[in-house]
Amino acid sequence: MNRAGIPIEEYVCSGHSACPGCGALLVLRYVLKVLGKNTIVTSPACCFTAIAGMFPDTCMEVPLLYNAFETTAASASGIEAALKIKGKKDNTHVVAFAGDGGTADIGLQAISGALEDGHNIIYVCYDNEAYMNTGIQSSSLTPMGATTTTNPIGKEAGWKITPKKNMMDILVAHNIKYAATVNPSYPIDFVKKVEKAKATKGFSYIHAYSVCPTGWRYQPELGLEMGRLATETGAFPLYEVENGKYNITYKKKTKNVLEYYKLQGRFRHLSEDFINDVQAYIDQEWQKLILKEECSKK
Amino acid sequence: MVKKIMTGNLAAAWGAKISRAEVIAAYPITPQTIIVEKLAKFISDGELNAEYLRVESEHSAMAACIATSQTGARTFTATSSQGLALMHEMLHWASGARTPIVMANVNRALAPPWNIWADHTDMMSQRDTGWIQFYAESNQEVLDTIINCYKLCEDRAIQLPAMVGLDAFYLSHTSEIVDIPDQDIADKFLPPYKAFYPLDVEHPLSVGSLAMPHQWYSEFRYKIYKSMEKVIPKLNKIEKEFNKEFGRNYTGSLDLYQVEDAEIILVAVGTVAGTVKDTVDYLRSKGLKVGVIRLRLFRPFPSEELIKALKNASFVGVLDRSFSFGNEGQIFSELKASLYQTNRDPLIKDFIVGIGGRDITTDTVKKIYENCQKCLKNKKIDQEIEWTNIKV
Ligand SMILES: Cc1ncc(C[n+]2csc(CCOP(=O)(O)OP(=O)(O)O)c2C)c(N)n1
Ligand code: SF4
Ligand SMILES: [Mg+2]
Numbered sequence: 001m002n003r004a005g006i007p008i009e010e011y012v013c014s015g016h017s018a019c020p021g022c023g024a025l026l027v028l029r030y031v032l033k034v035l036g037k038n039t040i041v042t043s044p045a046c047c048f049t050a051i052a053g054m055f056p057d058t059c060m061e062v063p064l065l066y067n068a069f070e071t072t073a074a075s076a077s078g079i080e081a082a083l084k085i086k087g088k089k090d091n092t093h094v095v096a097f098a099g100d101g102g103t104a105d106i107g108l109q110a111i112s113g114a115l116e117d118g119h120n121i122i123y124v125c126y127d128n129e130a131y132m133n134t135g136i137q138s139s140s141l142t143p144m145g146a147t148t149t150t151n152p153i154g155k156e157a158g159w160k161i162t163p164k165k166n167m168m169d170i171l172v173a174h175n176i177k178y179a180a181t182v183n184p185s186y187p188i189d190f191v192k193k194v195e196k197a198k199a200t201k202g203f204s205y206i207h208a209y210s211v212c213p214t215g216w217r218y219q220p221e222l223g224l225e226m227g228r229l230a231t232e233t234g235a236f237p238l239y240e241v242e243n244g245k246y247n248i249t250y251k252k253k254t255k256n257v258l259e260y261y262k263l264q265g266r267f268r269h270l271s272e273d274f275i276n277d278v279q280a281y282i283d284q285e286w287q288k289l290i291l292k293e294e295c296s297k298k
Numbered sequence: 299m300v301k302k303i304m305t306g307n308l309a310a311a312w313g314a315k316i317s318r319a320e321v322i323a324a325y326p327i328t329p330q331t332i333i334v335e336k337l338a339k340f341i342s343d344g345e346l347n348a349e350y351l352r353v354e355s356e357h358s359a360m361a362a363c364i365a366t367s368q369t370g371a372r373t374f375t376a377t378s379s380q381g382l383a384l385m386h387e388m389l390h391w392a393s394g395a396r397t398p399i400v401m402a403n404v405n406r407a408l409a410p411p412w413n414i415w416a417d418h419t420d421m422m423s424q425r426d427t428g429w430i431q432f433y434a435e436s437n438q439e440v441l442d443t444i445i446n447c448y449k450l451c452e453d454r455a456i457q458l459p460a461m462v463g464l465d466a467f468y469l470s471h472t473s474e475i476v477d478i479p480d481q482d483i484a485d486k487f488l489p490p491y492k493a494f495y496p497l498d499v500e501h502p503l504s505v506g507s508l509a510m511p512h513q514w515y516s517e518f519r520y521k522i523y524k525s526m527e528k529v530i531p532k533l534n535k536i537e538k539e540f541n542k543e544f545g546r547n548y549t550g551s552l553d554l555y556q557v558e559d560a561e562i563i564l565v566a567v568g569t570v571a572g573t574v575k576d577t578v579d580y581l582r583s584k585g586l587k588v589g590v591i592r593l594r595l596f597r598p599f600p601s602e603e604l605i606k607a608l609k610n611a612s613f614v615g616v617l618d619r620s621f622s623f624g625n626e627g628q629i630f631s632e633l634k635a636s637l638y639q640t641n642r643d644p645l646i647k648d649f650i651v652g653i654g655g656r657d658i659t660t661d662t663v664k665k666i667y668e669n670c671q672k673c674l675k676n677k678k679i680d681q682e683i684e685w686t687n688i689k690v
Binding site for chain 1 (some may be wrong): 357
């Protein structure tokens with residue numbers, strides 16, 4: 001444990017092939033630091049599995065099961081059920097680790113099923129806001145205004161008009177016991193939330209902000225700064241929902257979204273008008289979040 | 299030993315119970331539902347110590363089964379038709395991951411139009427997924443084959459999944475007397491499952507990762523091919539032991555009926571073989587030299603065994619209960635391919651029967667034999683493919 005209370009153990013070692021500055025591995029490292037050695041990870045087709053190592057090499061020091069793109073939650077439930085019947089569940093954590101596409105799009109049905117069926121797993125979505133592994137196509141978590149290879153800028157405006165799907169609310173609607181958003185730029189908050197997920201008996205969900213310099217087009221060394229801006233502008237608010245009660249864990253929404261958007265190539269084409277629309281949307285969602293928190297207190 | 303009157307669906311559930319399946323992940327579909335309902339009941343009655351995963355689709359069922367098997371639990375599931383089709387991606391995954399999952403599949407037609415009755419399109423369409431495929435003729439065979447499948451699939455030399463087909467309604471919903479093996483003897487015959495490379499925090503492994511063209515992908519696939527080659531000899535050995543322990547007389551990949559001196563042999567799969575056997579008895583009483591071969595195993599395809607069994611036949615009629623559009627019935631194709639490069643060249647004809655559960659009566663079969671006789675007399679087949687009892 002270092003002075004900030006973050007375990008120093010590492011379960012992801014060097015030798016992987018992620019781009020410099022990739023957020024996905026940072027997210028996984030923090031998650032595993034908290035959960036420790038007695039953890040089994042299952043992960044679908046996504047950047048992470050492509051970079052974790054080619055057979056017979058691996059960067060993982062805990063067991064990792066590769067699964068098909070849309071099956072992460074089912075795969076995790078399977079591991080949990082088998083551990084249970086073998087009498088090993090009590091001291092083993094099962095982690096589903098998937099991208100935004102594998103979570104909010106193709107894998108959503110399996111998540112809904114596994115959550116309702118009461119499985120004791122920790123589902124971590126690392127949200128890099130597009131299908132990166134296949135070359136930066138839009139997902140339902142690609143933010144408003146971003147251009148991707150399936151939202152290309154042409155003669156007409158081709159960027160993504162619709163906002164991100166609200167995964168947290170979808171899971172809260174399933175009466176999930178614990179769900180939280182995390183951001184590696186706020187490691188202490190991150191670790192605390194994973195600890196809560198670890199202590200939860202039942203399905204818990206961690207939605208992790210995960211920078212992608214390759215897909216977002218910015219300098220890789222700006223990753224942590226990007227993360228701070230995402231939260232300070234309210235583009236990626238930090239909060240948790242415990243048994244239906246909302247709790248915002250970072251309240252200082254002080255910056256305009258332009259400060260965040262202007263650093264990234266994927267937003268470069270946007271007009272002032274559109275940025276204003278994005279700002280209005282973010283403000284409205286922030287207000288809703290505050291109301292949800294207030295209602296929780298009553 | 300206890301004898302009970304039960305349907306094929308119950309026999310499948312009993313097969314999984316006697317095999318002491320540890321996890322069942324399944325999704326309901328007509329006419330399979332009773333299998334999973336019964337297993338859920340066994341568990342809630344405390345008669346089977348297993349986890350039941352109430353997944354939200356067949357795709358997730360198979361995905362979960364793969365994970366449970368890789369974590370080291372003996373795994374069972376059941377499906378049918380659309381459900382099996384939805385599993386397709388994961389069926390490839392299960393064999394690629396070398397998971398010895400056993401699945402009962404109630405053979406049912408695919409939509410549209412909607413049809414819940416027997417045909418083999420569902421399983422034939424999964425021919426190339428790397429699963430061992432059995433087709434049963436009786437409820438007893440359903441139960442016994444499931445037990446045998448675990449023994450076969452979990453063998454170090456095999457490590458592949460298997461599906462056991464039972465015809466919709468003809469078996470799934472028809473009651474027969476079934477002899478339930480003694481649990482004690484079954485436990486000796488089939489010891490607890492021990493995975494060779496389970497997910498284990500004490501021995502962390504990354505399982506199923508990326509393999510580049512110049513690395514190991516081809517070798518992984520080659521090993522499946524090699525394991526499939528060992529299935530038939532292994533099955534023969536396992537069934538010999540099974541027959542001895544439980545007083546049965548299974549004969550491996552083929553079930554031969556009156557073939558030794560037969561001039562005309564029909565080749566069939568599943569329950570229709572029973573009707574054909576009855577017809578053979580009748581025609582034999584009239585002095586005709588006819589016989590039938592029932593394929594118990596379709597994957598791996600028992601080529602050598604078939605060639606041997608057909609060695610005296612002058613005419614082979616294949617009864618296909620499925621069709622590969624743009625070509626012919628699947629068994630017909632495979633049988634012809636097996637006969638190629640042997641010096642045997644019997645006349646051979648494909649009869650497409652029982653599609654979408656259309657009844658195949660002894661009259662239907664008699665007409666087929668008559669047609670074979672006529673062709674044999676003319677030393678020429680009238681047409682290569684005949685859809686029998688078609689109204690258009
Ligand atoms: C059934 C299926 N459809 C499509 C794919 C192709 N595919 C692999 S990874 C991927 C995108 C993954 O996106 P995401 O989940 O966001 O993870 P990321 O790569 O961004 O980390 C796609 C579309 C697949 N493997 N399987
Ligand atoms: S493309 Fe993005 S998510 Fe994928 S490895 Fe590179 S930085 Fe990480
Ligand atoms: Mg992504």
